Amino acid sequence: MSRIPQYKPDDFKPILDIDWEEKSTAKKELNEFFIEPLQVLKDAKTPSQPHRKTVNDFIFIRKGSVEKMVCSSLFDVKEGMIMLLPPYKIRTFIHNTPDVEGFYCHFSNDFIADGPGLKYLHDILNHADIIYDPTLFLDQEHRERIFVILQQMESLYQQNRNLDLIRLYLFTLLGEIRHFIEKLPRHDLSVNETLVFRFRKLITSQIQNLHSVKEYADLLSVSPNHLNKTVKNTTGKTASEIINESLLMEAKALLSLPHLSVSEIAFALGVDDVSYFSRFFKKHSGMSPSDYRKGIDLS
Numbered sequence: 001m002s003r004i005p006q007y008k009p010d011d012f013k014p015i016l017d018i019d020w021e022e023k024s025t026a027k028k029e030l031n032e033f034f035i036e037p038l039q040v041l042k043d044a045k046t047p048s049q050p051h052r053k054t055v056n057d058f059i060f061i062r063k064g065s066v067e068k069m070v071c072s073s074l075f076d077v078k079e080g081m082i083m084l085l086p087p088y089k090i091r092t093f094i095h096n097t098p099d100v101e102g103f104y105c106h107f108s109n110d111f112i113a114d115g116p117g118l119k120y121l122h123d124i125l126n127h128a129d130i131i132y133d134p135t136l137f138l139d140q141e142h143r144e145r146i147f148v149i150l151q152q153m154e155s156l157y158q159q160n161r162n163l164d165l166i167r168l169y170l171f172t173l174l175g176e177i178r179h180f181i182e183k184l185p186r187h188d189l190s191v192n193e194t195l196v197f198r199f200r201k202l203i204t205s206q207i208q209n210l211h212s213v214k215e216y217a218d219l220l221s222v223s224p225n226h227l228n229k230t231v232k233n234t235t236g237k238t239a240s241e242i243i244n245e246s247l248l249m250e251a252k253a254l255l256s257l258p259h260l261s262v263s264e265i266a267f268a269l270g271v272d273d274v275s276y277f278s279r280f281f282k283k284h285s286g287m288s289p290s291d292y293r294k295g296i297d298l299s
Contacts, residue, residue: 032107035104035105035153035166036103037101038062038103042100046093047093048092048093049253050092050249050250052087052089053085053106055106056106057106058084058085058104059077059082059083059102060150061078061102062102063102065078065096065097066096067095068091069092070085070089075135077135080143083136084125085134086125088204089204090250103150103154105150105153112170116175117174120174123178129197129201138180142177142179146173152169153170192233195220196231199239202219203216203242206219207243211247211270212243213239228240248281251265251277251289252285254268255289256296
């Protein structure tokens with residue numbers, strides 16, 4: 001994981017060219033918790049480069065929409081929706097409508113360690129993993145309650161930085177999300193869905209080391225043919241396609257780091273042949289690694 005750019009909140013500025021640190025009186029606070037209205041995105045530099053964060057983050061959309069890519073899947077987060085992502089998920093901020101309204105918030109696991117927060121968070125993230133969708137379309141009741149809670153959190157944060165009280169509101173917010181999920185129809189994974197779930201989990205942790213269907217099939221104790229067929233029937237994509245999409249996202253994330261050469265990036269991704277890496281990247285992105293790097297702002 002450490003090979004891919006994973007930003008602490010006080011290093012967020014390169015992501016969207018927004019200076020979050022300037023809006024916080026202390027770096028410690030910023031790395032633990034932050035909240036602000038989404039209207040700030042009107043001045044953001046988009047799309048962002050693929051990246052990871054060291055904190056959990058979520059967006060709540062009151063008006064308009066935001067488009068984000070998580071790993072290799074694109075999500076359109078619209079009015080009445082919330083998207084919550086854990087630190088390890090690679091994400092790219094693609095676009096937002098000019099009229100977007102709502103809230104952005106991030107928080108560390110340590111910030112919610114004392115109390116029910118981590119349990120609530122685990123249940124929410126587990127639900128997202130099972131359905132492979134980090135978004136929730138809230139009903140009107142939960143939407144309004146969550147909006148009021150976020151207003152209170154943002155007001156407290158801006159007025160006097162009372163983090164202890166904000167933490168209690170955050171517990172309540174996570175509890176509201178968990179309560180909403182509990183009301184949804186229960187989704188029991190089939191045998192095939194369970195295999196795909198485990199496959200995707202493995203890709204998240206092993207993509208820098210394992211690139212073939214056979215390697216993942218061996219870890220899952222199935223044949224490559226069975227894995228490919230199951231993944232295709234469940235997701236519409238072959239196992240190879242999902243592996244290649246994930247590897248491409250990792251490569252794009254590393255190419256946003258100017259101090260790494262293309263050769264170093266290839267080696268970091270477990271590809272010993274730099275020429276092969278360049279051919280792979282061009283085949284799946286339409287441009288060479290060098291041309292891709294020239295097209296992004298590394299300042």
